[in-house]
Amino acid sequence: MMNYTYGKGEYENWIVSETEFSPDTLGKCESIMYLGNGYMGLRSVTEEPYLKEVRNLFVNGTFNKFGEGEVTELPNLADVSRIDLRIDGERFSLEIGNTENYIRQLNLKEAELIRQFDWTSPKGKTLRFRFRRFVSLDNLHLIGMKMEIENGNEPVTISFDSGIDGRMTNSGTQHFLEGEKRIFDKRFIQLLQHTTESKIDIVMNAAHKVLVNDTELKNPLMNIDRRKIWLTFEAELAPGDKLEMEKLTTVYTSIDRPFSEKGTTLQKLREVALQDLKTSLDIGYDELFQKHVQAWKERVWNRYNLHIQTKDGFDLLSLRFAIYHLTAMAPAHDERMGIGAKALSGEGYKGHSFWDTEIFILPFFIYTNPRVARSLLTYRYLGLEGARKKAKENDYEGAMYPWEAAWPSDGEVTPVWGAVDIVTGKQTRIWSGYIEQHITADIAFAVYQYYQITGDQDFMDQYGYEMVFDTAKFWASRLEWNEEHGRYHINDVIGPDEYKEHVNNNAFTNYMAHFNMKLAINYYEELKRNHSPILNRLNEKLNLDKAYSLWLDRSEKIYLPEPNENFVIPQDDTYLQLKEIDLTKYKQSKKVGTLFLDYNLEQVNQMQVTKQADVLVLFYLLNQVEPFFNEEVKRANFHYYEPRTLHDSSLSLSTHAILANDLGDTQLAYSLFRRAAEIDLGPFMHSSDHGIHAASIGGIWQAAVCGFAGIRLEGDRLSIHPKLPDHWEELTFTIYWKDEPVSIKITKYRLTIRTKGEKEIPLTVFGERHVCQGELEISYLSK
Known part of the structure; x- marks a missing residue:
């Protein structure tokens, strides 16, 4: 049995405790x-x-x-x-x-395991x-x-x-x-x-x-x-x-x-x-x-420096738990190494790195410890060798990043076979290593996000531009011309929703591929104007002049699924036409994957049921580049896809929490945040047998800081739009913007921003533009 109230005095909300010994439920505490x-x-x-x-x-x-x-x-x-x-x-x-x-306890503050009886x-x-x-x-x-x-x-x-x-x-x-x-x-x-x-x-x-x-x-x-x-x-x-x-x-x-x-x-x-x-x-x-x-x-x-004044100490403990594990999992000492989906806590996923790092874990480090973020992105740069190898093996150009990565030069290491098919009794084929390709654009997005927030020009000159250019070359070669519609499609893929295999025009994949090519165009033109020696070096290596003309043409002709008459963006070409079933018992289940006790993956592929945030994570990412999607579209898609999403992936809940908060449903957002925190910390004693859920742990921090605090990248500005849960009285933390520490304090009525240096930090607060130099205080009782 788990208990989180044993910390007293200076250790209040710092202690994760197990209060009963059970030889049948050892895995949870071994992991968390x-x-x-x-x-x-x-x-x-x-x-x-x-x-x-x-x-x-x-x-x-x-x-x-x-x-x-x-x-x-x-x-x-x-x-x-x-x-x-x-x-x-x-x-x-x-x-x-x-x-x-x-009692067995993990003291998060001192990173010590204690057991006594x-x-x-x-x-x-x-x-x-x-x-x-x-x-x-x-x-x-x-x-x-x-x-x-x-x-x-x-x-x-x-x-x-x-x-x-x-x-x-x-x-x-x-x-x-x-x-x-x-x-x-x-x-x-x-x-x-x-x-x-x-x-x-x-x-x-x-x-x-x-x-x-x-x-x-x-x-x-x-x-x-x-x-x-x-x-x-x-x-x-x-x-x-x-x-x-x-x-x-x-x-x-x-x-x-x-x-x-x-x-x-x-x-x-x-x-x-x-x-x-x-x-x-x-x-x-x-x-x-x-x-x-x-x-x-x-x-x-x-x-x-993160702290919450809250009526529920579990919220503060869960954020400290997240920071503890994010520190324990990050190979800050060596850029040749990434972060596994189970961190270093168990054998699950064999220590391999996924898109989890770039989309769910990396933002914590970009905002709070840019040196570690740079190391993790350099790991991906070193992985270009394996990514180029994978692209060539699949008859594409450029860099096609592996779905699962190990040592940087290894290339694709996704297993071919997985769990049992309950209908046939055979092992299920794992298609992710072949056709879940959005990770290539996810890594390009991470480079963009890192550069915009840190301003690390040296990283871009040495690594970042090359990563964006070579991934854009992959997408230009990956597109398929559809003569009937007069546009480029991306067929036979898996999007973030892994319950839909072999789909055409997954919205997330298409939009992110488009973003990747447009980013390459922007960087190419910027280097041509201002840094021609860097462009010349990369042009000689990657033949960028030819690639640039392809990006210009194909980025304008790629199919980007648009909202229908109900403002819903189709997740892929067929999703909105699939049959619907009653998902109540699966959404209420305390265990993930219970759908597969009744159906196999082939059957699930024909239902309007989603494993994890797909279209919604697209909103979250691309609106940090420019206002791609307005609130009406975001609201319609949230209310369409949330009832159809089982959150069987631990990556899902935090994104839904952030979007719910953006849409003003703070109560639902907090409920989803709490569920995300309970993936590992909840009472179910087999939730973490194979290791912690590293991406979800990064998502817990994002739900609090990017969600409730409203910290978001907005083009070249830092955007702050806080909406605290009802029982949170105050939230404080420190982030970095262009290498400048920024201390932020949020209450129900006031936002206080403090910096130590003389830099002017451009901000957007509640949609209004500000500049902070030293200290900025904004009251928002009327907001």
């Missing part, structure tokens, strides 16, 4: 309480093992392909979290004996357990663990095994060759792993410090077995005695910078990794933890 720092993610599994546990430790970028017929995935590294405890020689488990005062053995012996764990934001290679056991009423013998277990798999797939195992000085454990296909070396070191009543236990029993290395400790505890264990682990790989540079040997990597562990052990758990806490304070909480 996972610990990460962008370099690695450690699933928050219990120390003692259980049948339904999933032990995962991932290091970003270490992709490996097990064999032919499989796709590359983030491999599950050796486990360091398991501790095999024995009480008087018998295996310790919460499935036996009696447990009281159980009182336990009485079957023989009546009482013990108090407390476990702590963190993945350091101060030292990206460091994992810290601490265990405390206090004895109660009778003498007891405690023994436990702890080390590094390389027998981990990804759902049965072993990605590593067995490497060398060593124990130095009866204390420092080292395991080497080597990926089977990508040839990446992993060096893991661990060390323990075990005390009984402040006296250190030495000379543990040393053990080495196949793919496993560990130490065994044993102690006799009298009533009132206390055992403490500190375990520190360092994780290094051969793709880490600077070790990925030529000339770096495995031996050098081993030496650096081991020395880091020795230095950390000298410092000790408590001081290392305080360094970690300080890093979170300075780099995260003080920077983003």
Whole structure:
């Protein structure tokens, strides 16, 4: 059972708690309480093992392909979290004996996992357990663990095994060759792993410090077995005695910078990794933890400065939860790496990156941490190699971005087969990697959004222009001329609504392709006027003069579905003619995908039912470029598509929340925001078994800041149009505009904007133009 009210004092609305232990619902807390720092993610599994546990430790970028017929995935590294405890020689488990005062908590403020409980053995012996764990934001290679056991009423013998277990798999797939195992000085454990296909070396070191009543236990029993290395400790505890264990682990790989540079040997990597562990052990758990806490304070909480005065503390907790996870998932240290759909919290989607990053996650970083945003977009620039390869394989020009991406140069890594077809009993074909192509334009939009908000000309000169030009070349080659209608179509695609496969003229895809080509035209003309050397360089590489003439012609002739007599834009050529069914039970279901208990995908393809926001996300994006769609059209489409949308994708709810707020239905907007927050934080205990919903977490922040606060890009201006929920008294946060920090405070009656520098920031507030330099205060009681 989840509880969010345990935080008191300075920790109020900072604590995510599980208050009952259940061996059948382990996955949720393993995922939502996972610990990460962008370099690695450690699933928050219990120390003692259980049948339904999933032990995962991932290091970003270490992709490996097990064999032919499989796709590359983030491999599950050796486990360091398991501790095999024995009480008087018998295996310790919460499935036996009696447990009281159980609680497992993630402290978002300090990024620490804590678990504690009182336990009485079957023989009546009482013990108090407390476990702590963190993945350091101060030292990206460091994992810290601490265990405390206090004895109660009778003498007891405690023994436990702890080390590094390389027998981990990804759902049965072993990605590593067995490497060398060593124990130095009866204390420092080292395991080497080597990926089977990508040839990446992993060096893991661990060390323990075990005390009984402040006296250190030495000379543990040393053990080495196949793919496993560990130490065994044993102690006799009298009533009132206390055992403490500190375990520190360092994780290094051969793709880490600077070790990925030529000339770096495995031996050098081993030496650096081991020395880091020795230095950390000298410092000790408590001081290392305080360094970690300080890093979170300075780099995260003080920077983003987000706070709500609200009658419902869950809203504030959910936004802090979002910022915590956005920090834990982002590889700020290395632009060669992206963000997986499950972040680093589980094996779902194999660590692959989708359009989730650009549309749902990236805006948080563009507005609040442009350096990280630039890194994530540079990852896509490095992915041009794979995108060009995919385009060529499909007989197109330019760059055709993969639907699922791993290492930048890998290209398309979407699996071919998925879940069962309930009608045929066969595996369902996954068409996304072949025909869900809108991601190419989504990435171009992200470049546009980043440039408009940050003004980062250096990024554009080095990377951005080339990305936009090459993606526009793809769309120009992708268009199909329809002689009957005298225009270009885009046929046989999947739009954001993945319940509609092999459709023609998906509105989102067509409009975004048009945007991509028009953006390329604008950038080409701008460079020709003002930066001809850059244009000449790119022209020589990409033959832009020829491409430019094609963009001019084809962007004017592409079919853009227009509103019908009811102001509804058809999602695709056939959607409005499909049959309608009663969706009530599916919309009310607490589980996603229940539609597929009654129908297969082929049948769903013939119904007016939508998986996620499609036309509506188009409104949200393109109205940041120019006023493509007026409120009448937005309102008509919202009221048409919302009843037909099951929100079976976690990406959907936040966009609907933002659009509902734009249309003045703040109550519905808040309801949708709350549902988005409850995808991971809600009471359903199997919602996050395979990992957190990274895009939804980015959407939670967007629903609050871009929705309720009304922060939006409007051409070359920052637009602010706040509409707070009824029970929110105040919302404050900090964003960046053209590298200038902007502090924003919103109440029911007043908007206050403060800047630190001397730059003038052009604003649109409630449709009126303003300039802020220093401070601007606007009252809007009458709005």
